[in-house]
Amino acid sequence: MQTDLEPDIQVQHAAEWLASAGKTGRATVPDLRSRFGLTALQAIEAIRLANALRLARAR
Helix, strand or coil: CCCCCCHHHHHHHHHHHHHHHHHCCHHHHHHHHHHHCCCCHHHHHHHHHHHHHHHHCCC
């Protein structure tokens, strides 16, 4: 699987929001899709990026 090293700006915004918001009380993929207008694949990419941001902040 190939990982995009430069995700698009909407994915970055979604990831930053998710990393800071934590749990939203909704299913994450549909929530990101509706809030940021992402495709399902982009939402998954944003989740991966948010997890990486959380790990980096915890160190």
